[in-house]
Amino acid sequence: MQLKIIDHPFEWDRFVMQHPDASFTHLFGWRRVIASVYQHKPVYLAAVERGRIVALIPLFRFSRPFYPPEWISIPFFDHAGVLAKNQKAGQFLLEKVWKRLGCKNKARLSIRQDTNFDASGVILQGRHPQIFTEKTGLTIALAPGPRRMMATFPAKLRSQINKGIKNGLTWDIGGPRLLPAFYKVFTRNMRDLGSPVHALSFFKTIFSVFPGQAFICVVYHRGMPAAAGFVFRFKNKLVNPWASSLREFRSLNTNMLLYWQMIRLACCLNLDIFDMGRSSKGAATFRFKQQWGPKQTPLSWYSWAGDRYRAPGETLSISPWQRLPLWCANLAGPLVRKHISL
Incomplete structure (x- = not known):
């Protein structure tokens, strides 16, 4: 075996599309987006x-002010670590990557795994990995068609979805034309949570790089966007990396209707799985998603630090951020979000 830099998508994406454990974030196009x-x-x-x-690994040299670099596979997403035909190939790849990128000094190598490859026993020049396991992936197995899918839910859940419709909520599903409505909800919700927001150009570029694979679902109250989700189609899955709702409308069951419409879309596309994204165990978002009866998949984030690496503190929740005017949070958010890998 030998280590090779891949600079074109054909060979890379062919391996990704043929591998049963590949994630949508393994696709070559995310290189251009990020x-x-x-x-x-x-x-x-x-x-x-x-x-x-x-075996392959997509890596980004993640730079932060005042900190040494970190090689991450990949930032901003839950899992896109080593994708390998077998454990031997994956371990060979990591050993060569560590030497090639010079991580033994000040840098750090971090990979985000869900399945396929176990890096817990990989020792790189005497260094054991630090392992972070606080997050879990949540997926729903889909029934054939929306009606059968709805029938699988408990009566209480069906009632909450129908309540949203009775409250006069409407919805729309589409592509880039819904980006302004999605971003209006997303930016407001992120500010209220104290989280710097992704740049609008980030989502525009996703639509540009992956035409026909990304969709937006928006729930409206009296014509005003009240909840919105961004989904990505990959193989037999519909993945939901981002979803937001406005607090003043949640009593109308906007969240319930939003998630149902995303699940309904996945059923209409004849897909097998709806991926709800990651959640921290025990968090409010985790409890909300548990209502839908998902399967849990533990996520393991591994990192090997160099001799003099000083790890930065990372969080998506910054309390003073909640007090910023929305225009200011939207202007400054992408500048800060760029340096938060979560």
């Missing part, structure tokens, strides 16, 4: 045997 919007340097590396990829 690099062009946030200027983090991408290095897409693969272990190659007899001319064919046997």
Whole structure:
């Protein structure tokens, strides 16, 4: 086996599409999205045997002011770590990556895994990984068609969904034309949570790079956007990385109707799985998602630090941020969000 830099999508995405454990974030197009919007340097590396990829890892040199660099696979998402045909190929890849990127000094190597590859026993030049396991992925197995899917839910859940409709809520599903409505809800909700928001150009670039694979669902109250979700179609899944709702409308069951419409879309597309994204165990979002009866998949984030690496404190919740005027939070948010890898 040998280490190879992959600079074109065909060979890379062919391996991703054929691998049963691949994530949508393994796709080559995210290289362009993250690099062009946030200027983090991408290095897409693969272990190659007899001319064919046997393992790969998408990495970004994540830079923060006043801190040494960190190589992350990949920032802003839950899991896109090593994708390998077997454990041997994955371990070979990590060992070569560590040496190639010079992580033994001040840098750190971090990978975000869900399944396929266990890095807990990988020792890189005497360094054992630090393992973070506080987050879990949540997925729902879909029934064939919306009616059958609705029938799988408990009576209380069905009642809450129907209550949203009786409260006069409406919805729309589409592509880039719904981005202004989505971003209006998303930015307001992130500010209220104390979280710096992603740049509008981040979502625009996703639509540009992945035409026909991304959708937006918006729930309205009297014509005003009250809740919105961003979903991505990958293989037999519909993945929901971002969803938001405005607090003043939640008593109308906007969240329940939003999630049902996203699940309904997945059923109409004849998909098998609705991926609800990550949640911290015991958090409010985790409890909300538990109502839908999802399967839990533990997420393991591994990191190997160099000799003099000083780890930055990272959080998406910044209390003073909640007090900013919305225009100020929207202006400053992407500048700060760029340096938060979560």
